Amino acid sequence: MTDDILRRVAQVIDSRKNADPGNSYVASLHHKGLNKILEKLGEEAVETIIAAKDAASTKETDDVIYETADLWFHSLVMLSALNLEPQAVLDELERRFGLSGHAEKAARSTF
Numbered sequence: 001m002t003d004d005i006l007r008r009v010a011q012v013i014d015s016r017k018n019a020d021p022g023n024s025y026v027a028s029l030h031h032k033g034l035n036k037i038l039e040k041l042g043e044e045a046v047e048t049i050i051a052a053k054d055a056a057s058t059k060e061t062d063d064v065i066y067e068t069a070d071l072w073f074h075s076l077v078m079l080s081a082l083n084l085e086p087q088a089v090l091d092e093l094e095r096r097f098g099l100s101g102h103a104e105k106a107a108r109s110t111f
Helices: 002-016 025-032 034-058 062-081 086-096 101-107
Strands: none
Touching: 002 025, 002 062, 002 086, 025 034, 025 062, 034 062, 062 086
16 A cells, blocks of 8 residues: 555656646756755755654654655655656665664675
């Protein structure tokens, strides 16, 4: 189910990529270019962090769910700008399944 909703959102994002930027938020981001998309992704990451910190103290989680949805959405917009599918990320997560985080990190090549 999760990969289905990600696939469906990615399809909508791709369908709006080249739409009129005045009529589509996704098109307006694509029209402004990758740097603007990355800027927005960074903003959403910060907002998610703040919401999580607030949720830890207030126990109210609505904002962290809302901001995480924005973060995931803008991550999908970034992938779209790079002509990547969310399935590539899901495949990478599946590859890591059952692998210790420490082992996975150690297996990465260091530069």
